Amino acid sequence: MSSSIEIMKYEPFSNKRMVAYSLNTVILSLMWSIRNWIQLYAAKAMGIPILYVLFVFGLYVVWDAFNDPLAGNLLDRNTKFTSKYGKRFPFIVIGIIGACLCLTLLYIPVSFDPLTAAFWILFIIILYDAFQTMYELSVHSLTVDMFRDQEQRVKLSTFSHIIAGIGSISIWIVIPALLGRFGGETNPRAYFFMALFIILIILIMSVPHIWSVREPEEMKRLRSKLNVEGKSASPPQEVIIRAFKDRNWVGFIIAYVTWIVEIGCVTVGLSFYLVDGLGLPISMVGLPVVAFLLVGFGVVPVWMKIAKQLGLKKSYFYALLLTAISTASIIFATNYTLLVILAALGGIGHGGQGVILQAIYSEAIDKATLKSGKREESSYVGIMRFFSATAIFWQVLIFAIVGTITGYDPQLGTKNSDFAKLGLILQMSLIPATLMFISSFIFFKLYTITKEIAIENKHKLIEMDL
Template identity: 25%
Template sequence: MERSSNFRKNKFSFGMGTIGRDMVYTMVSMYLMVFITEVVGVSDQTLITITTIMMVARVFDAFNDPIMGVIIDNTRSRIGKYKPWIVIGLFMSAFVAMMLFTDMGLTGTSYIIYFTIFYILWDVAWTMNDISYWSMMPSLSYDQKEREEIGALSRIFANIGLFVVVASVIPVTNMLGEQFGSKKTGFLVYTGILVIIMIVFQMVTVFGVKEPPVIGGADESKTDLKGMLRALFQNDQLLVTAVAMALFMIGYVTTTSFGVYYFKYVFLNEEMYSVFAIVLGVSQILALLVFPWFSRRHSRKTLYGGAIILIVLGYLIFFFSPANMIFIGAAGILLFVGQAFIQLLMLVFLADTIEYGHLKLGKRNESVTFAIQPFINKMGAAVANGIVGYTLVISGINSLNDGELLSQRGLLIMKSAMMLLPLLLIVLSFFIYRKKYIIDEKTYGEIIEKLVIREEDKKEVE
């Protein structure tokens, strides 16, 4: 009973930490580009430069993620190895997010330099918090179903945060802009509100989570650079998961990053975007709520395959949909129900590769392993930002004046970049998973049994 009570407390304390995190992350990842193009207003040349900087900075920082994972795995403190970096990354991210949503009155080269400095700092700060936060998750339970519960609840809270921002960012920043006399100030105040929420809910995780002991007789020696490379490249299931996740995230982030532009320039109704976001938010949260029910009755491969079918149907309906909320909403529900299932499945796939690597290599590297998630998110966002930024220039959107309409050529370019390319990448990720990923429910159970036997043998020797 004590363990069950502790598990429930850990599950909710950990899951609630995602609410504010994903609010701020959504603001930066999805609406920083909107702020730059629609609020600050920059030339095509400046936009191309900033887009390139974002891509290069994210790719460079992504390769630093495993190093941060090593630092976290090697941390020894009174409050554990995860929480110190959660707190440091939290407050750094809060400060830098505020700085990104102001231009300080700078223009041209001065603004580009200012943006570059704080964008790089954002990547560093977020890396500290993100890797330490998510690598804590697999340490909370060795039971696959319990991990799915933790993951599902975390994704539910994360999606609440995400869709609150998606649904409110346009009307609230417009309202704040009118109140303060500047849309720039409206964005800054709105970001400040999100930052406060993030700090409050992250403190719930820091003070509420208590980690259970490790099983399996893991090597507790510190991880060096050679050990990091061994943990990453000799764990074949981690590599398969990483490739599949990367392809999926590039497609998903590309589609979502086009959202505001699509409703504004294709459907010519920016206000529809908030309604659309509410429909999607509710449907995705409901999908995560029912996931455990489906998980008890179907294998993970079956759930993944069903989710891919929903996503394909959603993209096809969206591509041919007129400016009608019924068709748009139906497409969105299919897309984001499927997406919710896949994101949760990939989270637990990644968690299960830790025990696989533990058995194969003799050492648990939670943070190095979970460094793959922000690595993939950053690479995905870098590629997606590149696709969005260049598409805005090539399609002619960035150079449109108020009242001007997008040409048919520009419309086709945007729809193809937003839907056809992502669909191809997401389907490809599914085939890689089906072909190469071997840790099903039965195999994972065998891994845990072998780790327990190894721990018992070690105790007998001692």
């Protein structure tokens, strides 16, 4: 039984449309890039204590615990509106526009009182998260349903990784330069103009992306049919319980969330270490990240071959291990040259995860769909997104604990003690690396979908008309 023709349910995408579809990774990366400067903005520009920031993201995680699973369940339901315009397409459009409007407000310094400023950030983040969740769940759910064949999924992941890499390289050059141009990391106005510039890029990219995500008529009909048959959604609590009993899904989530924590620790920690640890200007933060992204970009063909030969489980495991090793090595980055070199090496493992990520979570959702007999992509992606959203809380918690123990004070800058500067590098190296090592072996133990099982699952979904 040959795979490609049997597994493809819808007309395959042209390269042009797949590139436009893959812009979702750039759009999400740009949204996250705006949000990820909150901690530096809070500490350096607004003087908000780290414990206030921890409080903000703690409340945000509580909100997210309700928002993401509920949003996923609602997005899985069919209505006359979705039957006509598409199950995912309208919410992709609404989500992008709403998220951009909210991000415009994020860096407006409504007050220089630390507590008031912290509550403003919390309010805007929650509002932004509602729209960003709508977009992210919709586009990721569409990916699982639209691309059924593993070859197509790996191809899409590769396109996405390459395009996201180009976008990320550009943005890590542009953002530090913009912050430096408009007054540096201590000037609130610099963050506001940076955000406006990035939002303009997002809106421009959204035009071809929105063209690419329109659902075919046969998908609309299938979704309406599944809804009539009761195969499109379950109560949220039922999906959550089922997901936590699914060892493949749990294994993937543990590895994925730990990776997001690691990314946060390194990218956010890099700015603090560069400015306060090495005494360099914020504009120099771009080069280590660009080196990291270029290497990640360059290893894409290698990881594509590895994934094809070994399957997704082994490939993802090796990518996790390499990421852990490279992250641990950052402890030796005692000067800027070493920092750039070690950051570049980090791109090897991250490149593998970028190539495999979309394919492996789609594979896990395929297995869950077979067990339940229902297509509930948004519900599963909502659970995935909630746990990934908790990553920023864990990252801030790590920084708060390390900063409290070492006595680090952002307002002191390079006048912090050597012990405090050691904490700055530990929180972006050995601590997240240890978590990565542990999670990679947990994933390998729990995840049972082999290359052969994945192909069999795809055929079964077609046979079940799912």
